[in-house]
Amino acid sequence: MEINVLFYWVLLITLYLMLKKINYLFYFFIFSSFFTATSLINFNDTSFSFPFIIGVFFIIKSITLLILKKLKLKVKLNKYLFLFYLFCFFHYFLLFI
Numbered sequence: 322m323e324i325n326v327l328f329y330w331v332l333l334i335t336l337y338l339m340l341k342k343i344n345y346l347f348y349f350f351i352f353s354s355f356f357t358a359t360s361l362i363n364f365n366d367t368s369f370s371f372p373f374i375i376g377v378f379f380i381i382k383s384i385t386l387l388i389l390k391k392l393k394l395k396v397k398l399n400k401y402l403f404l405f406y407l408f409c410f411f412h413y414f415l416l417f418i
Contacts (some may be wrong), residue, residue, distance in 0.1 A: 328361035343379075358370070
C-alpha cells in the first residue's frame with residue numbers, strides 16, 4: 322500500500338470543508354474532477370483518485386445532513402429514473418465482486 326504525499330493535504334482540506342457548508346465541499350469536488358489521473362492511495366491493483374476520496378466525504382456529509390433533516394431535497398425524482406440510477410449503482414459495484 323502506497324500513500325501519496327498529496328493525500329495528506331487533500332484529507333486535511335476535505336476534513337476542514339466537512340465542518341463548513343456543504344457548498345464548499347461540492348465546489349472542491351468539482352475542482353478535483355480535473356485531477357482524475359492523480360492517484361492518492363495505491364493498493365496492489367487498485368488506486369483511489371483525488372475526486373473519489375472527496376466524493377466519498379461529500380456523500381457522507383450529504384447523508385448525515387439528510388438524516389439530521391438540515392438539508393432538504395427540492396428535486397422531484399421520477400420513480401423509473403430512480404430505479405435506473407439504483408440499478409446502475411448496484412451494477413457498478415457488482416463488477417468488483
